[in-house]
Amino acid sequence: MKFNIKDRFIKELPADPILENSRRQVLKACFSYVEPKKTAKPELLHVSDEMLTNLGLSEADSHSEHFLNVFTGNTVLENTKPYAMCYGGHQFGNWAGQLGDGRAINLFEIEHDNKSWVLQLKGAGETPYSRSGDGLAVLRSSVREYLCSEAMYHLGVPTTRALSIAITGDNVLRDMLYDGNSAYEKGAVVSRISPSFLRFGSYEIFSSRQDVESLKTLVDYTIKHHFSRLGAPSKETYIQFFAEVSQRTLEMIIHWQRVGFVHGVMNTDNMSILGLTIDYGPYGWLEDFSYGWTPNTTDIQHKRYRYGNQPNMGLWNLYQLANALYPLIEDAEPLETVLNQYKTDFDVESLKMMRSKLGLENEDELDKLLIQDLEDNLQLSETDMTIFFRNLSRFNKENPSEGLKIVADAFYVPTEISDKIRQEWNEWFQRYAKRLQNETLSDADRRIQMNTINPKYVLRNYMSQLAIDDADKGDYRLIDELYQLLKQPYTEQPKYEKWFAKRPDWAKHKAGCSMLSCSS
Numbered sequence: 001m002k003f004n005i006k007d008r009f010i011k012e013l014p015a016d017p018i019l020e021n022s023r024r025q026v027l028k029a030c031f032s033y034v035e036p037k038k039t040a041k042p043e044l045l046h047v048s049d050e051m052l053t054n055l056g057l058s059e060a061d062s063h064s065e066h067f068l069n070v071f072t073g074n075t076v077l078e079n080t081k082p083y084a085m086c087y088g089g090h091q092f093g094n095w096a097g098q099l100g101d102g103r104a105i106n107l108f109e110i111e112h113d114n115k116s117w118v119l120q121l122k123g124a125g126e127t128p129y130s131r132s133g134d135g136l137a138v139l140r141s142s143v144r145e146y147l148c149s150e151a152m153y154h155l156g157v158p159t160t161r162a163l164s165i166a167i168t169g170d171n172v173l174r175d176m177l178y179d180g181n182s183a184y185e186k187g188a189v190v191s192r193i194s195p196s197f198l199r200f201g202s203y204e205i206f207s208s209r210q211d212v213e214s215l216k217t218l219v220d221y222t223i224k225h226h227f228s229r230l231g232a233p234s235k236e237t238y239i240q241f242f243a244e245v246s247q248r249t250l251e252m253i254i255h256w257q258r259v260g261f262v263h264g265v266m267n268t269d270n271m272s273i274l275g276l277t278i279d280y281g282p283y284g285w286l287e288d289f290s291y292g293w294t295p296n297t298t299d300i301q302h303k304r305y306r307y308g309n310q311p312n313m314g315l316w317n318l319y320q321l322a323n324a325l326y327p328l329i330e331d332a333e334p335l336e337t338v339l340n341q342y343k344t345d346f347d348v349e350s351l352k353m354m355r356s357k358l359g360l361e362n363e364d365e366l367d368k369l370l371i372q373d374l375e376d377n378l379q380l381s382e383t384d385m386t387i388f389f390r391n392l393s394r395f396n397k398e399n400p401s402e403g404l405k406i407v408a409d410a411f412y413v414p415t416e417i418s419d420k421i422r423q424e425w426n427e428w429f430q431r432y433a434k435r436l437q438n439e440t441l442s443d444a445d446r447r448i449q450m451n452t453i454n455p456k457y458v459l460r461n462y463m464s465q466l467a468i469d470d471a472d473k474g475d476y477r478l479i480d481e482l483y484q485l486l487k488q489p490y491t492e493q494p495k496y497e498k499w500f501a502k503r504p505d506w507a508k509h510k511a512g513c514s515m516l517s518c519s520s
């Protein structure tokens, strides 16, 4: 196992001079050196073969004792110095001060095939940023993070990746439902991979402390390594940097909306500066299409991070980033222009995305209305988003009265489909059929096209839960099955047809299958 170690982050950015692993406020530094906790009896559950290749590793490497030890924290590679990053964040709308990697430890940074990757362990033990936490992660949240980040990549959604998941052999105490019933669970570690784990909160922390010098150092570093085409640092470059972050954030969220992913904790410490989905905590997949849905029990009252509010929350977070960058720019107007652009672009991109879900290639001024009415219809009764759009590709424009039959599998309670609802749908299918007459694609070609946009398989909440329940008993086959399935989410996979199905009834209210707490 040989890596081309670069470690630009620790070589070029200010380090916390204190080496002791004690909780503290860390000033004027981007990170603190800290070693992962040794684990009792680590065991690998799964390795992403894709990520192995991306990092220049072989399958044989992944079977070695050395690999197991490095990616569970028991061995620190020679010439590397693991570290935890300092960041702050706005949580649920309020400034929370210093947060930082309380349980993530970055091992090292490499270059392979002209790409840079940071390799990080999540759940690797205490750091100066652990606050009241234990620095650990449990099996259930780790399986969810591991499977979902890889699944999102294959769906075409910008995301951090994962290389491996292992159990540690240590037990971790958690109050899963926050109801006073703590219990021991199996500890686990995921090795996560990203070109960078910098977050909006990495910049906010310096601004909040009026430490403009460190802020500038970090922004210049970010531009140099991750936005290099913007050129040498200047006020103009900083504005362009913000514009690009804004654009990437928007693109990421449009993808979330397209596939029905609800992040669940869009705090600014969970917003990647590269516009990648980061922190797979209490996320969830929309089953029943509903703008008001959030998977996060902590957010149940205000539903701040509900599906329909994700675009607004992206914007709210960008406002916080704009405030953080302001001291380097000292002119609010260009920042406001970028933020206003986000709003306009969002409408445009969202419409484009919805058109693509419907297989519409041309533009028609009535499309917006057609789409709005579709979204209203989808909320008339519990309707499975994934099944609806996937089956809609079979729609025949010569035969709109068949429409309802084509999507019928998507309805959770068929008896709820009253005559009134049936009529609404039939009217909508008539309009859709008419609209399709303006398109040049044949039904068959449109179907192929739509099936590249509307996934057949997503990581439904209950699917992860089944894999977690098995893994807890020592059976890791389902982790592999879901991993393999979700590598090709747009491809028909007849042997996996059972995963193209509505959420089963037992999963509707089961913990982990519909609602999740932040306990992880």
Ligand SMILES: Nc1ncnc2c1ncn2[C@@H]1O[C@H](COP(=O)(O)OP(=O)(O)OP(=O)(O)O)[C@@H](O)[C@H]1O
Pocket: 099, 100, 101, 102, 103, 104, 122, 129, 130, 131, 132, 133, 134, 135, 136, 137, 265, 269, 270, 278, 279, 280, 281, 518, 520
């Ligand atoms: N068990 C824990 N021990 C120590 N710190 C924790 C623990 N769980 C969460 N934190 C810290 O609390 C803050 C917010 O947690 P959040 O759930 O957003 O992040 P996370 O899931 O730990 O990690 P990441 O954002 O890196 O995926 C972060 O600073 C995080 O490091």
Ligand SMILES: [Mg+2]
Pocket: 269, 270, 279
């Ligand atoms: Mg987080």
